[in-house]
Amino acid sequence: MNKKAGNFKKEPKEFEYEFFGPTGALAVFLLTTVVLFGLYFGCNENGCPAYPQKILSMIYDAKFIDVYSFQLYLCWLGALILAWHVLPGEWVKGTPIDEKGSRLDYKMNGFATASLVLGVTSGFIYMKGPECMELIWSRFLPLMTSAYIVSIFLSIYCYISSFIGQKRLAEGGNSGNIVYDWFIGRLLNPRIGNFDIKVFSELRPGLILWVLLDIAFACRQYVLLNGRITDSMVLVLVFHSWYVLDSLFYENAVLTTMDVTTDGLGYMLCLGNLAWVPFTYGLQARYLSFHPVDLGIPCTIAIIFLQLLGYYIFRGTNSQKNMFRNNPTDPSVKNLKYMETKRGTKLLIDGWYGKSRHINYFGDWLMAWAWCLPVGFGSAIPYFYVAYFAVLLIHRYGRDDHKCHQKYGEDWNKYCQIVKYRIIPYVY
Template sequence: MSSSSPSTTSKSAVALNPRTKGYEFLGPPGALAVTLGVPFLTYGLFFACSERGGCPPPTPVILNNLSSAVSDLNWWIGLWDTEAAVAYLGWYTFCVLAWFILPGDWVEGVQLRTGGNKSYKINAFATLLLALGLALGQILRLGPASFTFIYEHWVGLVTASVIMSVVQAGACYAASFREGALLALGGNSGNHIYDFFIGRELNPSIGPFDVKSFNELRPGLILWVLIDISMACKQAVRRGGGLSGVTDSMWLVLFFQGWYVVDGLYNEPAILTTMDITTDGFGFMLAIGDLNWVPFVYSLQARYLVFTPIELGPIATGGIVLVNAIGYYIFRAANGEKNDFRNGKNPKNLKFFTTESGSKLLTSGWWGRSRHPNYFGDILMALAWSLPTGFNTPITYFYFVYFAVLLVHRQMRDDENCEKKYGKDWEKYKELVPYRIIPYVY
């Protein structure tokens, strides 16, 4: 594994890769807790919300099942599913081959500390179209029952994604010790547990193939859409076999989440300016998030609606659509303003604040209302994705609560980095834009 970014040998390795002085996630203990906790929680959300046990099962049942399961070797063995593992490996291989085979433009990312720029192949949207074409072709030809594999092999697919995450994070961590690797500023602490989790190398690559951006947009995000489609197919089979058996609530979840992925992949170059790509290394944190957490936790609402079908009716449906539309508008409008401004364009003549370093920060438009208005749009959409499940259980709102906490944490990380970068100018900027995410609220 090598980095296709300019070699660090042209500058002092110590200067380019300084030792990380501070920790996030409460340091190594927190990193270890998250490393173990994310897979545990992914499994836990399945067993706490399933048609066999309920959503959630009664508390005494949960405690009894947990105690008997973890002490039973057969239960642990049951987490493995060879058929699911082969299917997941085949899916990942499909995504890799699509990256190589499908055409795509090469776009430069932001300037690296080496002074150069890394190039990224842009064909995630084409990969999505190919995957959807193959999936829908199978459904139209063989019927919805032919696409229920994911629902029926859920636990095995989760296990396969966890293993893939561990293998990739381990390989990238080991490769980061080679000479010339450009490290992430936050992942070179010297503590193995922490650096494995947070990501030590900034851009682990195999030739032109960038591991981080590939995982960020392809295997997990596209699988998320395929999972939702599989859930709709399973519901259709149970309600008579045809697509007419799919409830309006399921259609909403499928459309909202599918559109979110379509929009993200269609606008693939926008990810090149995000913190994940520009700042974070690729470690277990991103690997487990991209490959396991996103597809198997974010699709919880669709899985719930398989065994708890809900008909909303036109009024409730219209209200939920409105919430999602407002969130999407804010998300897309804010990101559009930011991307235009970063590319040297300012069609709306937005005001901006120039720091002593020469950087320019928007202070009007959506970015004048809050420092992270796109997160506000994200939070509204997350709420809309949960509302179709009704109010019979809090578990289907886990994504909404988790995502809000995640975005607040990300906002705090971003503000901390900006404070280090801009110094006293950041304090001036905060006076001009006082709200963090939600205007007039937070």
């Protein structure tokens, strides 16, 4: 169903590095590795140590990997790939990949896959009891190591395969420097037949595993508290599951993101999708599994309101953007004001996107606070997500702004004068 793209290798006259070039890429690689494992040892079921000696002792005694956990993770990936092939799903076209307007086809059945996984998990828990999920939560560290190893191998595979045959390359990952191109991603659309590796890994292995880990931690708390789970755990589990299922329900929206249209599949995306998302985004559920927190009705209502507000902004903005791009004559967007560019494309200056250039980021960040606040203030570790996410969104905005300035030139300057705020209206 796919149109075979030709060899689009392009050597830019003056390559512009991101992340401070090869040295910065290497530094980010080391830093993400340290943070990924450091968060686990910084706060876990053995306590939240505040001094280095105890952390070093825990690292020395830890079992980072075992054959069974690695096999379990590979089986997880295999099951998801099988589900992609077997379960029904709509085939949709992505954005144009060349000047001729050629588009790749993508099978969208992520929501069906997640529904199947959650259905099987629920049935397993019903028949065997919550104790059965010890299979997962007790192997958190070796499973995380397994995901980390697979992400490294996948990024190496994509880098090597980018030199074989006719492949479309990501301009930002075609510098000629091995370390940088491996990190940022040299191959834009890694595929095996119709199976798109990047789009598959973007929303499935990490996001669905994130919810599965949350369920395992909720089961552990249920056992720990002799048959109950706290209101805080319920909130975290519902919010995380809601976010994941919503993302998979609107799976085709990922096709217009920078990750898919611009970035190659390198270490940055491989680690983020396979290891970073499931093993750091669920820090709150893991913390609550060994440090239960009872919120009470007033706090619960306030946090739910924050989540709903964030979701309203996040989903409203993304839906409006996608509708404007794909069906500008739809009644919901046809009366919105926009700015014509010399490239022939249109930039929204009305509706949600008349308030700020990336107001969807603001909604996403509000939800991040709703996910973290249920844990209380016993440790700073569960709040890593909200701090990290703020840095990520600001950095992502900077990357997007730079690329848009290159793409639209003076038109982008005019657009920024009309829509003055970057993310938070009247603030930033």
